[in-house]
Amino acid sequence: MTRKQRRLVLIGASLGVLAVAAALVLSALRDSIVFFNSPTDVVEKHQLPGTRLRIGGLVKPGSVQRGDNLLVRFAVTDGKTDIPVRYQGIVPDLFREGQGVVAEGKIEPGGTFAADTVLAKHDERYMPREVVDALKQSGHWQEGEAKASGSAVR
Amino acid sequence: MMPELGHYALVLALALGLVQSIAPVVGARTHDAALIRLANSTAIMQFAFVAVSFAALVICYVTSDFSVATVFENSHSRMPLIYKFTSVWGNHEGSMLLWVLILSLFGAMVASFGGNLPATLKAHVLAVQSWIACAFYLFILLTSNPFLRLPQTPAEGRDLNPILQDIGLAIHPPLLYLGYVGFSIAFSFAIAALIEGRIDAAWARWVRPWTLMAWIFLTLGIAMGSYWAYYTLGWGGFWFWDPVENASLMPWLAGTALLHSAVVMEKRNALRVWTILLAILTFSLSLIGTFLVRSGVLTSVHAFATDPTRGVFILAILVMFIGGSLALFASRASALKQGGLFAPISREGALVFNNLFLTTACLTVFVGTLYPLALEAITGEKISVGAPFFNLTFGPLFVALMLAMPFGPLLAWKRGDLLGVAQRLVAASGIGALVVAVVFAVEGGQSVLAPFGVGLAAFVMVGALVDLTERTGLFRLPLTTVRARASGLPRSAWGTAIAHFGIALSMLGIISAATWGTELIAVVKPGQTVSLSDYELAFDGLIQRPGPNYSEVVAKFKVRSGGRTIGAVEPSKRSFSARDMSTNEAALMTRGAGQLYLSLGDAGNDGSVAIRFYYKPMVMLIWLGAVVMMLGGALSLSDRRLRIGAPKPAAKSALAPAE
Numbered sequence: 001m002t003r004k005q006r007r008l009v010l011i012g013a014s015l016g017v018l019a020v021a022a023a024l025v026l027s028a029l030r031d032s033i034v035f036f037n038s039p040t041d042v043v044e045k046h047q048l049p050g051t052r053l054r055i056g057g058l059v060k061p062g063s064v065q066r067g068d069n070l071l072v073r074f075a076v077t078d079g080k081t082d083i084p085v086r087y088q089g090i091v092p093d094l095f096r097e098g099q100g101v102v103a104e105g106k107i108e109p110g111g112t113f114a115a116d117t118v119l120a121k122h123d124e125r126y127m128p129r130e131v132v133d134a135l136k137q138s139g140h141w142q143e144g145e146a147k148a149s150g151s152a153v154r
Numbered sequence: 155m156m157p158e159l160g161h162y163a164l165v166l167a168l169a170l171g172l173v174q175s176i177a178p179v180v181g182a183r184t185h186d187a188a189l190i191r192l193a194n195s196t197a198i199m200q201f202a203f204v205a206v207s208f209a210a211l212v213i214c215y216v217t218s219d220f221s222v223a224t225v226f227e228n229s230h231s232r233m234p235l236i237y238k239f240t241s242v243w244g245n246h247e248g249s250m251l252l253w254v255l256i257l258s259l260f261g262a263m264v265a266s267f268g269g270n271l272p273a274t275l276k277a278h279v280l281a282v283q284s285w286i287a288c289a290f291y292l293f294i295l296l297t298s299n300p301f302l303r304l305p306q307t308p309a310e311g312r313d314l315n316p317i318l319q320d321i322g323l324a325i326h327p328p329l330l331y332l333g334y335v336g337f338s339i340a341f342s343f344a345i346a347a348l349i350e351g352r353i354d355a356a357w358a359r360w361v362r363p364w365t366l367m368a369w370i371f372l373t374l375g376i377a378m379g380s381y382w383a384y385y386t387l388g389w390g391g392f393w394f395w396d397p398v399e400n401a402s403l404m405p406w407l408a409g410t411a412l413l414h415s416a417v418v419m420e421k422r423n424a425l426r427v428w429t430i431l432l433a434i435l436t437f438s439l440s441l442i443g444t445f446l447v448r449s450g451v452l453t454s455v456h457a458f459a460t461d462p463t464r465g466v467f468i469l470a471i472l473v474m475f476i477g478g479s480l481a482l483f484a485s486r487a488s489a490l491k492q493g494g495l496f497a498p499i500s501r502e503g504a505l506v507f508n509n510l511f512l513t514t515a516c517l518t519v520f521v522g523t524l525y526p527l528a529l530e531a532i533t534g535e536k537i538s539v540g541a542p543f544f545n546l547t548f549g550p551l552f553v554a555l556m557l558a559m560p561f562g563p564l565l566a567w568k569r570g571d572l573l574g575v576a577q578r579l580v581a582a583s584g585i586g587a588l589v590v591a592v593v594f595a596v597e598g599g600q601s602v603l604a605p606f607g608v609g610l611a612a613f614v615m616v617g618a619l620v621d622l623t624e625r626t627g628l629f630r631l632p633l634t635t636v637r638a639r640a641s642g643l644p645r646s647a648w649g650t651a652i653a654h655f656g657i658a659l660s661m662l663g664i665i666s667a668a669t670w671g672t673e674l675i676a677v678v679k680p681g682q683t684v685s686l687s688d689y690e691l692a693f694d695g696l697i698q699r700p701g702p703n704y705s706e707v708v709a710k711f712k713v714r715s716g717g718r719t720i721g722a723v724e725p726s727k728r729s730f731s732a733r734d735m736s737t738n739e740a741a742l743m744t745r746g747a748g749q750l751y752l753s754l755g756d757a758g759n760d761g762s763v764a765i766r767f768y769y770k771p772m773v774m775l776i777w778l779g780a781v782v783m784m785l786g787g788a789l790s791l792s793d794r795r796l797r798i799g800a801p802k803p804a805a806k807s808a809l810a811p812a813e
Contacts, residue, residue, distance in 0.1 A: 009498050014510055017551075021514045024547040025521055032542035033526075035535070054538060070675060070755070070764055089675055090755035090764050093388075093727070093736050104538075 039081040049109045056102040087115040094120040157222050157301035160210025167203035168291040170196045174284035178277035193280040194265040201262035208255045215242045221307040224300045230313040232703040240323040241314040247300035254290045256335045278346030289471045297464045313732035322382030333372025334440040339364040341437035344430045348486045358419035369409045370787040376402050377780030388738035388753040390768045395544045397452050400523040401443030407516035408436040411509045418505050424493035438476040445472050500570040504562035511555040518547040560617020586613030604669040614658035618651040649790025653783045660779030666772035679762040687769040690714040704728040725752045747772045
């Protein structure tokens with residue numbers, strides 16, 4: 001083989017691998033990403049039951065009910081809309097009423113959000129970024145908190 | 155006094171850095187040996203000054219000097235000494251100082267141990283190293299000064315984030331930075347070669363030990379970070395495909411590719427242009443990782459947009475170095491002569507395959523990490539890209555890489571015999587296939603992928619052993635010959651086999667823990683027993699225990715197996731009053747290569763407590779594999795060829811040697 005032919009083999013192989021990788025990435029992006037919604041988005045966009053999504057907001061004060069077998073029911077609110085959430089398992093240490101929370105799961109036909117993952121803020125200074133944005137949109141955001149979340153950048 | 159001293163020392167390091175950025179380049183142009191030699195002393199003195207600066211900051215932390223803003227925000231007088239020390243880099247400012255400390259350390263090491271480098275090459279390397287250093291000194295001094303004083307001295311600090319109050323913080327960041335920043339040497343060598351427009355096999359021989367060293371540290375740093383996350387986050391995961399983790403994985407993938415392509419360049423003088431490009435890309439990915447973690451862009455694209463000083467500064471550094479180096483590469487690369495020829499089926503071909511798949515895998519991680527940020531910045535739509543994405547993209551590419559891995563070391567240079575190699579791997583493939591069948595039969599067809607994965611890991615492990623038996627002639631030749639061959643085998647050959655064995659071990663651990671791990675979530679009352687797999691867990695009750703800067707609730711359990719008590723575990727929950735936070739201290743019990751993992755949930759009013767109880771078979775292999783990889787790297791690093799250094803290059807330099 002001449003140098004030119006060898007180079008062609010090499011370039012061909014590289015392009016082949018890249019094409020396969022691009023196909024993998026595109027199909028994975030279509031199937032496995034999860035969109036984030038605020039409670040208001042969920043209602044306004046009429047999210048179909050069964051679609052996998054993330055919702056974020058505050059745990060509505062007074063809404064947390066604990067049932068048998070580690071069942072937890074609570075409502076996620078962005079100040080405008082509340083979404084009832086059902087979760088079975090151990091909630092994070094920092095899960096508290098009035099605090100930021102992100103839940104991942106599916107909407108059930110009755111309108112309850114069945115979460116399989118519940119994430120709470122990492123520490124007292126940090127609030128999940130989706131929650132900050134959701135609260136800002138609904139106008140329930142105090143500037144004092146903005147400073148606090150700015151420091152979470154570190 | 156101390157903070158001012160530290161600040162001043164850092165300014166002096168910057169001044170020295172500026173001298174070192176210019177003097178050696180001018181010296182190399184004008185053939186002024188004195189100017190070239192100057193770089194040696196400035197590199198060592200730069201390190202000395204940064205070390206003084208770092209030591210000053212350490213003293214501020216250890217003596218709890220709360221007049222310093224970062225100490226006030228991240229320390230507490232009642233913290234144990236070790237955490238007072240590690241909290242130096244448990245925050246943005248201090249960790250950047252650690253970054254430049256390591257950067258200047260590597261510069262000083264090139265100056266001290268690079269005696270056999272051609273004088274102009276060394277001068278250029280040190281100059282480029284200093285450009286990077288100056289950019290980061292300026293970043294620290296202008297946007298993230300760790301020595302800023304508060305107008306009034308508070309009585310008590312705000313404590314270190316409790317999650318970081320762990321021995322992991324002492325080990326993980328320094329190792330990771332040694333890896334990240336270590337790749338700066340390969341970058342500086344690449345830029346120096348492009349500036350000089352000359353590159354040869356000797357260049358690869360000089361670069362390889364530095365790359366290997368960085369790779370060893372990065373491997374260990376990533377593994378340590380993974381183990382730390384595993385035991386500290388309380389739900390037994392060991393890799394989350396979190397952007398911060400990906401930021402360290404990308405340089406590792408590119409660095410691994412660089413290690414392999416540098417071998418081709420060193421042995422066969424081929425792939426020169428590609429190796430230079432990889433050296434640039436690897437450090438660029440380290441810089442991108444630093445940007446992702448340090449700019450706050452991950453916490454919120456919007457927070458980044460509203461308080462952009464730091465982010466924009468790092469972004470500027472990023473654009474300058476990546477853009478500048480790629481532009482230099484584009485203008486000079488064509489001048490670099492092409493090296494040796496090789497057939498597609500050859501050792502070189504196999505290493506090209508390795509590079510192709512490693513860089514493509516790196517690219518998929520890059521897309522998965524940055525796509526959500528780009529999408530949010532452009533459309534405002536927020537998405538999360540998690541494990542499913544990476545399993546679907548990174549997974550298949552890595553499987554292809556592992557399949558090809560045993561073939562590479564067995565192929566001959568220049569023109570290989572694929573059929574011959576396949577014949578030598580018959581035993582390995584047979585064992586692999588057998589393992590697939592056995593695992594499939596034992597687990598009863600629950601999963602198709604897992605038996606295949608375990609078989610693949612077995613294939614790679616046996617393949618690594620076949621490589622060694624082929625080279626030493628074990629089972630074929632008399633034992634005395636084997637012994638002589640084994641001692642004559644270069645350590646890098648042992649290193650290759652051991653490192654390949656290590657990655658297969660890690661793969662085995664990942665598959666096993668992810669597929670056959672079992673989990674139990676329950677609420678237990680004192681006196682109650684729950685069972686999982688072959689283990690029984692008896693709950694004795696909760697007790698309160700005070701700690702130095704926290705108080706903890708400890709749950710006492712006894713573990714039984716086969717009717718016998720095999721030990722006690724005590725998971726706990728710690729509350730830290732200074733930050734109103736609590737942490738979950740999981741209890742681990744190692745059984746062979748597997749682990750029992752117990753963490754606590756909320757306590758009830760009747761003395762009951764929620765628990766998560768996991769059994770993770772062979773989970774320790776994940777990190778053991780990384781340690782084995784590291785040992786392989788270390789053995790390769792101790793190879794005579796790298797210790798003694800490269801022979802003098804063909805073209806003698808016009809200048810007198812630097813020392």
